[in-house]
Amino acid sequence: MWKCSPWTFFPILYSLFTAAGLWVVWDGYKDPPYISNAGDAPPASCVFSQVMNMAAFGGFILGVLRYLQLKQCPCGNVGSLLVISLACIGMTLVGNFQ
Numbered sequence: 001m002w003k004c005s006p007w008t009f010f011p012i013l014y015s016l017f018t019a020a021g022l023w024v025v026w027d028g029y030k031d032p033p034y035i036s037n038a039g040d041a042p043p044a045s046c047v048f049s050q051v052m053n054m055a056a057f058g059g060f061i062l063g064v065l066r067y068l069q070l071k072q073c074p075c076g077n078v079g080s081l082l083v084i085s086l087a088c089i090g091m092t093l094v095g096n097f098q
Contacts, residue, residue: 007065014058021051045098052095056088063088 025048063084070077 056091
């Protein structure tokens with residue numbers, strides 16, 4: 001059998017846990033968890049902001065791991081790390097702005 005690192009499953013787990021966290025926020029609404037609905041109601045806004053913070057942190061870790069994986073190819077690697085960092089900062093701003 002072939003061996004694989006546990007880090008191989010991190011992108012899949014990241015997607016599943018982010019979707020599950022948003023599903024928990026969606027549980028109290030009839031509509032899907034739009035930012036305006038989930039970020040405004042007091043109990044759901046706390047859960048929504050924590051889900052967004054954890055998703056941003058996980059996305060940043062994924063971006064850094066991908067940067068380290070492609071360190072030998074400098075063509076667009078630094079630019080992609082910068083873009084994922086800005087996207088994660090934006091995700092935390094969106095999650096915590098009520």
